[in-house]
Amino acid sequence: MADHKSNAQAYWQANLRLIIISLAIWALVSYGFGILLRPWLAGIAVGGTDLGFWFAQQGSILTFIVLIFFYAWRMNKLDKEFGVDEE
Amino acid sequence: MSQFAINLIFVGGSFALYIAIAIWARAGTTKEFYVAGGGVNPVMNGMATAADWMSAASFISMAGLIAAGGYANSTFLMGWTGGYVLLAMLLAPYLRKFGKFTVPDFIGDRFYSTGARLVAVACLIIASVTYVIGQMTGAGVAFSRFLEVSSDMGLIIAAVIVFLYAVMGGMKGITYTQVAQYVVLIIAYTIPAVFISLQLTDTFLPPIGLFSEHTESGMPLLAKLDQVVSELGFRDYTADVDNKLNMVLFTLSLMIGTAGLPHVIIRFFTVPKVADARWSAGWALVFIALLYLTAPAVASMARLNLMNTIYPAGPTADSIQYAERPDWMKTWETTGLIQFTDKNNDGRIQVYNDTPAFAATASERGWNGNELVVNNDILVLANPEIANLPGWVIGLIAAGGLAAALSTAAGLLLAISSAISHDLIKGSIKPDISEKGELMAARISMGVAIVVATWLGMNPPGFAAQTVALAFGIAAASIFPALMMGIFSKRVNNKGAIAGMLAGLISTCVYIFLYLGWFFIPGTATFENIPQNWLFGGTGFGISPLSFGAVGAMINFAVAFTVSALTAPPPVRIQELVESVRFPRGAGKATDH
Numbered sequence: 001m002a003d004h005k006s007n008a009q010a011y012w013q014a015n016l017r018l019i020i021i022s023l024a025i026w027a028l029v030s031y032g033f034g035i036l037l038r039p040w041l042a043g044i045a046v047g048g049t050d051l052g053f054w055f056a057q058q059g060s061i062l063t064f065i066v067l068i069f070f071y072a073w074r075m076n077k078l079d080k081e082f083g084v085d086e087e
Numbered sequence: 088m089s090q091f092a093i094n095l096i097f098v099g100g101s102f103a104l105y106i107a108i109a110i111w112a113r114a115g116t117t118k119e120f121y122v123a124g125g126g127v128n129p130v131m132n133g134m135a136t137a138a139d140w141m142s143a144a145s146f147i148s149m150a151g152l153i154a155a156g157g158y159a160n161s162t163f164l165m166g167w168t169g170g171y172v173l174l175a176m177l178l179a180p181y182l183r184k185f186g187k188f189t190v191p192d193f194i195g196d197r198f199y200s201t202g203a204r205l206v207a208v209a210c211l212i213i214a215s216v217t218y219v220i221g222q223m224t225g226a227g228v229a230f231s232r233f234l235e236v237s238s239d240m241g242l243i244i245a246a247v248i249v250f251l252y253a254v255m256g257g258m259k260g261i262t263y264t265q266v267a268q269y270v271v272l273i274i275a276y277t278i279p280a281v282f283i284s285l286q287l288t289d290t291f292l293p294p295i296g297l298f299s300e301h302t303e304s305g306m307p308l309l310a311k312l313d314q315v316v317s318e319l320g321f322r323d324y325t326a327d328v329d330n331k332l333n334m335v336l337f338t339l340s341l342m343i344g345t346a347g348l349p350h351v352i353i354r355f356f357t358v359p360k361v362a363d364a365r366w367s368a369g370w371a372l373v374f375i376a377l378l379y380l381t382a383p384a385v386a387s388m389a390r391l392n393l394m395n396t397i398y399p400a401g402p403t404a405d406s407i408q409y410a411e412r413p414d415w416m417k418t419w420e421t422t423g424l425i426q427f428t429d430k431n432n433d434g435r436i437q438v439y440n441d442t443p444a445f446a447a448t449a450s451e452r453g454w455n456g457n458e459l460v461v462n463n464d465i466l467v468l469a470n471p472e473i474a475n476l477p478g479w480v481i482g483l484i485a486a487g488g489l490a491a492a493l494s495t496a497a498g499l500l501l502a503i504s505s506a507i508s509h510d511l512i513k514g515s516i517k518p519d520i521s522e523k524g525e526l527m528a529a530r531i532s533m534g535v536a537i538v539v540a541t542w543l544g545m546n547p548p549g550f551a552a553q554t555v556a557l558a559f560g561i562a563a564a565s566i567f568p569a570l571m572m573g574i575f576s577k578r579v580n581n582k583g584a585i586a587g588m589l590a591g592l593i594s595t596c597v598y599i600f601l602y603l604g605w606f607f608i609p610g611t612a613t614f615e616n617i618p619q620n621w622l623f624g625g626t627g628f629g630i631s632p633l634s635f636g637a638v639g640a641m642i643n644f645a646v647a648f649t650v651s652a653l654t655a656p657p658p659v660r661i662q663e664l665v666e667s668v669r670f671p672r673g674a675g676k677a678t679d680h
Contacts, residue, residue: 012669019176026172030165035334038327047298048307049325056161057383058294061168061376068175068372072365075180079362084670086360 011082018074022067030060090478094233097482098489101271102248105493108267109252109260117526120257121188121505122356127262129363133370135262136354138269138490139498140167140345140371141378142218143225144555146272146491151463153386157324161383162334166341168372168379173346173567175368179355181574181668183364188356190349190502190566191510197573199661200581201515206588210565211349211506216540218348218558219499223544226492232422232468233485239545245493246541253497254533261497262357268490273377275487279471279480280381283388286474293384301391312387315394318402319438320445324387330618332628340636344559347567350495350502361671389466392473397438397459406435415472424462431455500540504533556633557599557607564591564639572647577665579647580657587647595639598622602632 033041038052046054079085114120127135145167153160185193190211195204223242230241252260277293284296288308301311313323328334345351354371355364396413398406409429419425427436431454439449441457449455468488471480508529513520520528565588572579572587579587600606602616614620621629630638656662667673 008666008670015669022172022176026169030169030338031335034161034165035328035338036331048309048311048313049298052327053158053161053309053325054298056158057164057297058380060165061372061379064168064172065369065372065376067172068365068369071176072362072369075365076362079671084672086362086671086673 007082008084011078011084014078014082015075018071018078022071026064026067029055029063034060088478090481091235093478093482094485097479097486098234101267101486101490104267105248105252105264108263109256112256112260112263114255114257114259114526117188117509117522117529119259120526120529121501121509122353123257123259123262125357126359127357129358129367130370131266132262132354132358132363132367133372134269134374135265136351136367136371137374137378138265138272138494139354140351140495141272141375141491142495143222143229143488143492145378145382146276146488147225147229147467148464150382150385150389151466153383154390154466155463157322157387158326159328159334162338162341164379164383166338167345168375169338169342170345171368171372171375173342174351174355175365177571178346178352178567178574179364179368180361180671182352182570183355183358184361184668184671186356188353189505189509190352190570191506192514193573194569194584195510195514197661197664198569198579198581198584199657200585203569203581203585203588204510204514206585206592207566207569208506208510210561210588210592212503214348214558214561214566215350215499215503215506216536216543218555219496219503219536219540220543221555222492222496222499223540226489226496227544228464229468229485229488229492233482242541242544245489245496246537246544249493249497249500250534250537253500253537254530257529257533258353258357258501261501264497265494268494269374271490272487272494273374275483275490276378276385276467277381278483279474279476280385280388282476282480283392283470283474284384287388287391293388294380297384297387308391309387312391315391315398315402319394320440320442320448322440324390330628332623333621333631333634336630336634336637340559340563340634340640343567343640344563344636347562347565347570348558349506349562349566350498352570353502353505354498385467385470389470389473393461394438396473397436406437409434409436412436413473415469418472419465419469422465424465426460428458430458496540500533500536503536504529507532507536556603557596560595560599560633560636560639561592563636564595564643568640568643568647572644574665574668576648576651577662578656579651580654582654583647583649583651586650587643587645590646591639591643594642595635598635598639599632 033052034056041051044051118124149163152163182193187193191204191207194207195201223245226245227238227242230236230244231238234241252264280293281291284290284293287301288296288299289302290296290299297308299308301308304311309325313325317323355367358364358367394402398404409427416425436459437454438459439445439454439457468484471484508525512528513525568591569584569588572584601613603612605611618624618629621631623629
């Protein structure tokens with residue numbers, strides 16, 4: 001039982017770590033590159049404008065998709081490793 | 088064949104399809120009515136979620152907003168997609184594990200309080216009803232433009248169609264019609280965009296065309312657009328924004344508002360497993376992104392096309408004669424969505440930014456004010472005509488716009504009816520109601536909700552646009568934080584959750600009402616809605632009423648944690664409940680109790 005408990009805690013900690021990393025990237029591409037850091041990226045030209053504009057109108061959406069699939073894939077694997085997946 | 092006949096075939100054909108699906112997918116149990124029996128394939132659920140989520144606002148208005156605002160309105164693109172990351176990681180899998188039918192179900196059980204459940208029901212109903220008004224009016228406008236009926240008549244037709252398939256099929260019927268509606272709306276949106284991208288940039292994919300070379304001038308498309316609009320006194324299309332605080336908060340409000348909208352959340356109760364809920368959020372965003380990556384391309388290309396139509400020889404040469412204007416301008420003039428007044432009586436149409444900074448250039452060119460007012464909403468609907476596309480593409484756009492409005496309306500109506508029949512009647516007033524009785528109650532409350540929404544659509548309270556801000560504000564400030572704390576904290580208790588939800592709800596509503604009018608009654612605003620008057624407005628970093636949802640959410644979190652810390656922790660069985668939603672094992676299908 002004690003073993004089961006620590007296992008459960010490790011699973012939850014792993015989930016939280018994954019969420020924090022994913023949301024840091026989520027914030028970086030949208031609030032960072034797309035909005036606040038745009039002036040610093042202005043030197044990088046992309047199709048008639050700059051990298052910040054690209055992140056605001058396309059890059060962040062593409063990153064969001066990758067993040068969700070990465071999270072789903074990792075979590076579904078963690079479920080099995082920790083034996084908490086659905087039968 | 089006349090354009091009217093083509094439109095009728097496309098719209099009538101798509102409606103026949105929705106009705107056929109509804110007859111095939113009738114709901115026989117409350118479980119089928121609320122969560123489609125809990126057996127929906129995750130990819131299919133992703134597609135249904137995309138149609139559910141993408142409303143008339145996404146389909147009709149968003150590209151127009153971006154065309155008008157340029158970079159500054161990228162907030163809608165990031166805000167309305169970024170919420171899915173939050174849903175996938177912070178809400179959907181755990182709420183699916185919890186395995187009940189509605190959002191107030193979770194809040195009521197987790198915070199072991201009928202009061203919390205009722206506050207959640209109230210938030211859900213206010214947010215969903217305000218949201219559904221916009222869908223019904225959108226459907227009415229699309230009908231009146233394409234089928235040549237009055238917009239009230241159009242509204243009634245739309246209401247009857249939704250009534251037929253939503254009341255009969257419940258979530259099961261709605262799910263499968265939403266899949267069909269997604270297909271219709273995405274084809275309708277992308278086909279004109281591909282044609283326009285080919286015309287302007289020789290590039291097949293619009294998102295790539297956006298960053299490609301403008302064939303005619305040999306310049307990058309966005310650089311050409313910047314040049315054209317700046318010569319007419321407008322801000323550069325790609326110009327940066329000064330008030331970044333507000334831009335961040337607005338984007339954040341849209342993101343957490345999206346994640347907190349009940350009609351989107353309940354879609355994730357329909358998949359078989361927790362793992363499927365995670366995948367399904369990803370698929371939903373893929374299907375949404377097909378439209379959201381096309382929209383900014385449509386926006387910039389349509390703006391350039393419009394300017395080229397009015398200034399055929401470039402913005403520094405003479406503009407087009409009013410008598411020689413294209414046919415699409417004439418059709419839209421009759422709807423009042425395009426208005427022309429020849430202020431300098433030269434028989435030509437002048438479009439420019441009528442500001443003091445541009446006044447010298449304007450008078451030098453003999454201009455006496457901007458002469459053409461174009462409503463943002465016509466951009467997508469008129470796009471095929473502006474680009475001279477064949478008549479069937481116009482019929483397709485009509486069917487697509489209606490699909491977007493009806494699919495969202497149906498999802499919202501289901502969220503409202505389940506909150507009434509399941510949370511209010513079964514959960515509070517009459518817990519011993521039979522399965523059959525509850526199903527009947529669900530159908531009746533859905534019928535009543537449709538009648539109310541139709542009535543509000545016909546007599547819009549004159550604030551349809553602002554109400555969407557309220558819907559997002561409430562979802563962001565009350566529902567999202569309560570759900571998140573319910574899952575990620577074992578310490579937040581009933582008193583904390585209720586106090587937090589009320590604090591978030593009230594602070595957000597008050598801030599919106601201060602600037603947009605108390606209960607949106609015109610003329611009752613305490614402050615004029617201009618940036619200088621906003622909170623921190625004096626610093627140039629004012630917070631707009633539309634951006635306050637994120638602040639309301641922070642207030643909610645702060646109050647909930649403070650109150651919980653000062654009162655007794657939740658009982659052990661609740662802490663065990665929180666523990667159980669965190670682990671997928673033993674999920675089973677969505678159940679009643």
